[in-house]
Amino acid sequence: MPARKAFSAPKGTILFSPGQDCPGFLRLTQGCIKVTLTGSSGREVVLYRVHSGEVCLQTFTCLIEDQSYAAEGVVEEDLQGDLIPADQFRQALEQDPDFRTEVLTSVALRFSEYQQLIEDVALTGFDARLAKVLLRLRDEAGLVHATHTALAAETASGRAYVSRRLAEFARRGLVEQRPDGIRICRSAELVQIAEQK
Amino acid sequence: MPARKAFSAPKGTILFSPGQDCPGFLRLTQGCIKVTLTGSSGREVVLYRVHSGEVCLQTFTCLIEDQSYAAEGVVEEDLQGDLIPADQFRQALEQDPDFRTEVLTSVALRFSEYQQLIEDVALTGFDARLAKVLLRLRDEAGLVHATHTALAAETASGRAYVSRRLAEFARRGLVEQRPDGIRICRSAELVQIAEQK
DNA sequence: CAGGACCGGTGACTCTGTCACCGCGCCTCA
DNA sequence: TGAGGCGCGGTGACAGAGTCACCGGTCCTG
Numbered sequence: 001m002p003a004r005k006a007f008s009a010p011k012g013t014i015l016f017s018p019g020q021d022c023p024g025f026l027r028l029t030q031g032c033i034k035v036t037l038t039g040s041s042g043r044e045v046v047l048y049r050v051h052s053g054e055v056c057l058q059t060f061t062c063l064i065e066d067q068s069y070a071a072e073g074v075v076e077e078d079l080q081g082d083l084i085p086a087d088q089f090r091q092a093l094e095q096d097p098d099f100r101t102e103v104l105t106s107v108a109l110r111f112s113e114y115q116q117l118i119e120d121v122a123l124t125g126f127d128a129r130l131a132k133v134l135l136r137l138r139d140e141a142g143l144v145h146a147t148h149t150a151l152a153a154e155t156a157s158g159r160a161y162v163s164r165r166l167a168e169f170a171r172r173g174l175v176e177q178r179p180d181g182i183r184i185c186r187s188a189e190l191v192q193i194a195e196q197k
Numbered sequence: 198m199p200a201r202k203a204f205s206a207p208k209g210t211i212l213f214s215p216g217q218d219c220p221g222f223l224r225l226t227q228g229c230i231k232v233t234l235t236g237s238s239g240r241e242v243v244l245y246r247v248h249s250g251e252v253c254l255q256t257f258t259c260l261i262e263d264q265s266y267a268a269e270g271v272v273e274e275d276l277q278g279d280l281i282p283a284d285q286f287r288q289a290l291e292q293d294p295d296f297r298t299e300v301l302t303s304v305a306l307r308f309s310e311y312q313q314l315i316e317d318v319a320l321t322g323f324d325a326r327l328a329k330v331l332l333r334l335r336d337e338a339g340l341v342h343a344t345h346t347a348l349a350a351e352t353a354s355g356r357a358y359v360s361r362r363l364a365e366f367a368r369r370g371l372v373e374q375r376p377d378g379i380r381i382c383r384s385a386e387l388v389q390i391a392e393q394k
Numbered sequence: 395c396a397g398g399a400c401c402g403g404t405g406a407c408t409c410t411g412t413c414a415c416c417g418c419g420c421c422t423c424a
Numbered sequence: 425t426g427a428g429g430c431g432c433g434g435t436g437a438c439a440g441a442g443t444c445a446c447c448g449g450t451c452c453t454g
Contacts, residue, residue: 039316039320039321041320041394043320045316047315057308061309064305065305067309070313093297094294100290100291105262108258110308111254111257111258112258112262114311114315115234115311118234118244118318119236121319123238125409147432149431149432158410158411159433160413160435161410163434163435177433197236197237238443322440322441323442344400344401346401355442355443357402357443357444358441358443360402360403360404362441376450
């Protein structure tokens with residue numbers, strides 16, 4: 001176990017922004033971080049989420065390459081975790097085989113996630129992307145608690161277009177738009193759409 | 198230095214394809230590999246290139262996660278390198294600090310490249326992407342030896358659209374289309390376009 | 395010389411995304 | 425209590441991006 005500092009932050013905290021220096025390596029024991037890219041037009045894309053038990057890969061890249069952050073990280077659910085300072089991190093990577101394995105596994109996992117994201121954005125139609133996101137974000141009751149704006153970020157698209165396609169999904173009876181979120185009605189058909197193209 | 202096997206392959210060889218098992222970890226001393234994703238529609242996107250002195254990250258992900266390949270790798274320039282079998286690779290990662298550093302650095306580098314690619318595809322206009330690719334692929338004489346089809350893969354777009362925009366670039370005097378390739382005339386203006394949006 | 399493969403140009407689409415503007419519900423604060 | 429100010433979502437009109445089918449050219453190769 002490398003030397004570490006306990007760390008916590010409430011929902012909504014901006015953990016890091018592009019251009020900032022990286023204070024150390026973050027490992028979560030509780031909560032969730034959303035990592036996004038924002039274009040100059042103000043448009044936002046969700047890259048990935050870090051959940052409890054995982055390590056933050058944005059910090060990894062920064063520490064290895066000695067660079068500043070390229071993306072933004074926001075706390076989505078109240079956070080608890082360990083912050084491992086840069087030099088401790090490098091030392092642990094050298095000396096602690098378990099830690100090393102943990103980090104390498106995480107890196108490889110994120111790596112394939114990124115590749116999947118590229119595939120989705122570059123090779124897949126919008127409807128498939130939207131269907132995937134809806135399936136991924138639904139809770140146990142089959143409800144998606146997200147605004148159209150949030151779905152736009154998840155699908156790397158625009159808010160207005162999300163509204164339109166969602167209306168079309170609703171027209172076809174695949175989903176139902178309710179005040180408390182989007183209800184998934186025909187899961188199977190959504191899966192079908194998600195796999196197309 | 199981990200145990201290794203000399204490895205070579207001529208231009209055009211398909212090194213790996215989606216679904217295949219990974220024979221080991223590849224480190225180049227000569228040549229270049231192009232790594233691409235192909236969608237079910239037949240559309241292709243270039244993910245990255247592995248040059249001499251670099252390691253192949255596709256193999257890395259496969260070995261760590263014990264998965265098969267997700268992308269395709271083709272030899273673009275005659276290849277020379279070392280193939281390190283899976284178990285040797287894991288052992289070297291444990292025992293050889295230099296090897297470890299080399300791998301980690303490569304991973305981190307690719308990681309930011311992927312992020313850049315996502316940013317380009319999701320947040321950037323087509324013209325900017327095209328300009329970037331032209332600037333990246335040009336030789337010392339300012340010539341880009343690539344077909345429109347190849348540029349389509351590089352820009353994650355379609356061939357017909359590339360043709361059209363390239364014609365427009367030519368009309369504006371930014372480039373000149375010649376039988377032996379595309380000549381870059383106004384580098385500075387292309388850089389401008391590449392930075393937009 | 396015929397056939398085929400690859401290449402690039404073009405018209406006519408469709409899909410995707412943008413912009414501007416609207417109305418609604420909800421909050422806050424004087 | 426009512427005026428303003430949100431954030432949210434709906435919509436028309438448009439612009440950007442990508443597709444499809446088809447054509448003609450060039451360069452092989454048999």
